[in-house]
Amino acid sequence: MLSFLNSIVLPVLMAAVIPLIIHFFNRKKTKKIIFSSIRFLKLLENQRIKQVRLYQILLILIRTLFIIFLVLAFSRPTLKDAVFGGSSSARTTAVIILDDSFSMQAYVKSDSRYNLACGYIKKVLSTFKAEDQIFILSPSMDYENIMPVNLNSANFDFLKKYPVTCKSPGFSYILKKAGGLFNQYPNHNRELFILSDFQINRMALNDSISSYFKNQSIRSYLIDVTNQHTFSNIAIDTLIVQNRIFELNKPITLLARLQNYNLSESAETLVNLFLSDKRLAMEQASLPPGGIKDIQLSFIPKQAGQRLLHLELDDDDLTIDNFYYLNLNIPEKLNVLFVDDNPSFHLKTALNVLSTNTVFEIEQSDYSRWYGKNFKKYNLIVLSNPRMFSNETINRLSLFLDSGKNVFIIPGAALAPKQINNLFRPLIKSNIYLDYKQTSNPENYFAFSDISAKHPIFKPLFSAEGINAEPPKIFKYLKINPSAQTLLRLRNGDSFLSRFSPKNLSGDIYAFGSMLDLEWTDFPIKGLFIPALYRVFYIAGQNRLHSKSALVNESYSILLPDLSLKDKYRAELPGGDKYEIIPDQSKLGLRFLFNELTKPGHYLLYQNDKIIQSFPVNVSSKELKRPYVRFENISENVIKVNLSSDFIKQIKQARSGQELWYIFLSLAFMFLLLEILLIKKIEGKAGIRN
Numbered sequence: 001m002l003s004f005l006n007s008i009v010l011p012v013l014m015a016a017v018i019p020l021i022i023h024f025f026n027r028k029k030t031k032k033i034i035f036s037s038i039r040f041l042k043l044l045e046n047q048r049i050k051q052v053r054l055y056q057i058l059l060i061l062i063r064t065l066f067i068i069f070l071v072l073a074f075s076r077p078t079l080k081d082a083v084f085g086g087s088s089s090a091r092t093t094a095v096i097i098l099d100d101s102f103s104m105q106a107y108v109k110s111d112s113r114y115n116l117a118c119g120y121i122k123k124v125l126s127t128f129k130a131e132d133q134i135f136i137l138s139p140s141m142d143y144e145n146i147m148p149v150n151l152n153s154a155n156f157d158f159l160k161k162y163p164v165t166c167k168s169p170g171f172s173y174i175l176k177k178a179g180g181l182f183n184q185y186p187n188h189n190r191e192l193f194i195l196s197d198f199q200i201n202r203m204a205l206n207d208s209i210s211s212y213f214k215n216q217s218i219r220s221y222l223i224d225v226t227n228q229h230t231f232s233n234i235a236i237d238t239l240i241v242q243n244r245i246f247e248l249n250k251p252i253t254l255l256a257r258l259q260n261y262n263l264s265e266s267a268e269t270l271v272n273l274f275l276s277d278k279r280l281a282m283e284q285a286s287l288p289p290g291g292i293k294d295i296q297l298s299f300i301p302k303q304a305g306q307r308l309l310h311l312e313l314d315d316d317d318l319t320i321d322n323f324y325y326l327n328l329n330i331p332e333k334l335n336v337l338f339v340d341d342n343p344s345f346h347l348k349t350a351l352n353v354l355s356t357n358t359v360f361e362i363e364q365s366d367y368s369r370w371y372g373k374n375f376k377k378y379n380l381i382v383l384s385n386p387r388m389f390s391n392e393t394i395n396r397l398s399l400f401l402d403s404g405k406n407v408f409i410i411p412g413a414a415l416a417p418k419q420i421n422n423l424f425r426p427l428i429k430s431n432i433y434l435d436y437k438q439t440s441n442p443e444n445y446f447a448f449s450d451i452s453a454k455h456p457i458f459k460p461l462f463s464a465e466g467i468n469a470e471p472p473k474i475f476k477y478l479k480i481n482p483s484a485q486t487l488l489r490l491r492n493g494d495s496f497l498s499r500f501s502p503k504n505l506s507g508d509i510y511a512f513g514s515m516l517d518l519e520w521t522d523f524p525i526k527g528l529f530i531p532a533l534y535r536v537f538y539i540a541g542q543n544r545l546h547s548k549s550a551l552v553n554e555s556y557s558i559l560l561p562d563l564s565l566k567d568k569y570r571a572e573l574p575g576g577d578k579y580e581i582i583p584d585q586s587k588l589g590l591r592f593l594f595n596e597l598t599k600p601g602h603y604l605l606y607q608n609d610k611i612i613q614s615f616p617v618n619v620s621s622k623e624l625k626r627p628y629v630r631f632e633n634i635s636e637n638v639i640k641v642n643l644s645s646d647f648i649k650q651i652k653q654a655r656s657g658q659e660l661w662y663i664f665l666s667l668a669f670m671f672l673l674l675e676i677l678l679i680k681k682i683e684g685k686a687g688i689r690n
Contacts, residue, residue: 009071010071015071019060020060059675066672069671073664073668077660090188091187092190093132093186094189094191095134095192097178097194099197100167101139102623104164106318113226117195121136124193140167165598172205178192178212191219192213195225200623202628209633210635218634218636220639230264235621239256241254246331248301248302255295256311258313259287269284270283270313271312272312273310274309309327310324327549327616334380334541335380336360336537346525347384350529354530354534360541371393375396377561379542380541383409385515389423403559403561403589406508408510411514417435424509432480432500433511437478439475446475450489451471451472457488480498480513499511550597552618556617557592558615559586559589569581569592581605
């Protein structure tokens with residue numbers, strides 16, 4: 001079967017009619033001139049004219065064939081099956097896609113899928129000739145300067161040139177790049193090799209797989225490096241910290257979600273929780289085929305500070321997702337700025353007890369002096385019975401919140417709900433309070449819906465289930481906007497404690513529904529008051545950014561106040577490598593940016609020789625999520641390579657054909673020579689001499 005690699009020039013064949021057109025336009029009408037005694041000359045003339053006309057017809061035919069053969073030569077005609085010599089073949093453009101995503105780190109018997117893929121690539125390259133153009137693409141490579149593979153190289157060290165990564169492959173970009181290379185190098189054989197485990201989620205493609213090479217004649221080879229090996233893998237999908245706050249000598253509970261990616265066999269594993277090399281907890285897990293299971297682990301922290309934890313499963317085919325890293329910050333001290341012009345006796349007493357006997361260091365101030373404080377040194381600012389303050393102070397609170405810290409509002413009689421809403425609207429963008437609520441009869445009151453060991457706020461305050469404290473009575477309160485997250489609710493459904501999370505700020509604003517005064521509630525004279533106030537302030541006083549986790553290949557930013565550019569800062573990567581990091585200075589403090597987080601594990605930030613911050617990085621298991629991409633529809637001609645047989649022979653048999661452009665070019669030059677000879681012959685017959 002004859003095909004054309006450069007068929008775009010075939011319309012130029014219309015130029016073959018040009019010699020015929022020129023011939024008809026150049027025909028001249030003869031004039032009759034009467035001469036005497038030319039009878040014998042006339043007989044000779046008729047004989048020569050017949051010969052010249054025959055030569056002219058041949059000349060038109062030769063010129064037409066010259067144009068046809070010249071155009072066909074440039075269109076690069078190719079036979080599908082080689083018929084000239086039997087063993088020769090046409091040139092090949094090949095794109096080899098090497099999947100280097102994290103699932104390729106799984107083992108097939110004694111070697112990784114990635115190492116097997118590199119070995120198969122070396123065998124595939126042995127099937128090409130020096131004039132072929134071969135390209136290797138992978139998700140982690142630099143696409144700026146893609147160069148053909150040099151087949152004359154003695155050693156192909158792919159393990160160094162294309163290192164395995166923890167990326168989820170972006171196959172859309174790779175396939176588009178492959179299509180561009182096929183258009184740029186339009187040889188007769190255009191081959192696409194994909195070496196992968198084909199555990200590629202459909203989200204890795206932007207379009208249907210059949211749309212990438214829709215108008216191209218591509219032969220695709222799918223090489224499944226797993227060779228039908230059963231995939232045994234349990235992964236830690238995510239880890240959830242169930243505690244709202246972290247305290248010394250109080251249990252912290254973690255919920256690990258596991259998934260069995262083997263759809264045909266059940267699996268068992270041990271789930272271990274480690275602090276460095278010290279085991280804190282262990283649980284046994286059994287999962288059905290393809291099943292998901294939540295495992296709960298608990299431990300009691302004995303030391304304050306940053307705790308670098310990780311979960312670990314038993315070894316299986318893919319070990320990288322058997323680890324999950326988590327950093328918890330157990331605060332040694334929480335600095336609180338409490339602002340109130342005239343706090344009640346009971347509230348003052350509670351603040352003094354908390355400051356003396358707990359992790360809180362509470363500094364009390366009034367509204368005439370609080371705005372002069374250095375907000376950066378506090379973990380929490382409590383505004384009790386707030387007064388009006390300037391826009392400049394609002395801006396300072398905005399910067400305080402944007403650093404990841406929180407503000408606590410306790411309403412009072414100084415400002416009406418509308419005034420409080422207007423004061424904080426630049427921060428929250430919505431109303432905090434709606435209206436007043438109070439009882440009509442002094443004997444009536446509002447109560448909490450739940451104040452027992454079942455409630456997450458009060459649970460640590462009770463020694464056993466089923467023990468309830470005497471509920472406080474609320475006589476007057478402000479109804480909180482129900483759009484906020486409710487942390488403590490009244491029996492009538494209204495919120496008594498809520499959390500607002502502004503979208504444009506990193507920190508939160510907590511709002512009480514009642515002033516802590518006996519005119520509003522008898523809560524301050526209940527035995528539960530000081531422990532409950534401790535729990536509520538502790539929740540609000542913790543910076544939620546401490547436990548934030550990043551994924552591999554993301555960037556991570558740390559903002560720390562009260563640091564100096566004069567100090568030296570270093571980053572330590574998983575594995576122990578360290579490098580100097582230079583922060584950017586902002587209004588909120590120094591910002592440290594970590595780019596290209598290529599490894600999972602704990603990342604540490606040092607100020608001189610002291611660790612000041614850390615954060616965990618984990619791999620994403622979304623690549624393993626089904627449904628997978630079906631590459632069988634990637635092109636019209638798809639060959640699933642059987643690695644159990646001689647797949648190299650299979651590739652060579654599929655690759656056949658011979659280009660004929662040089663034959664047509666030779667014919668074109670041959671007819672050009674015939675044209676020159678025929679013109680001279682015509683001139684001689686016509687008796688024309690220069």
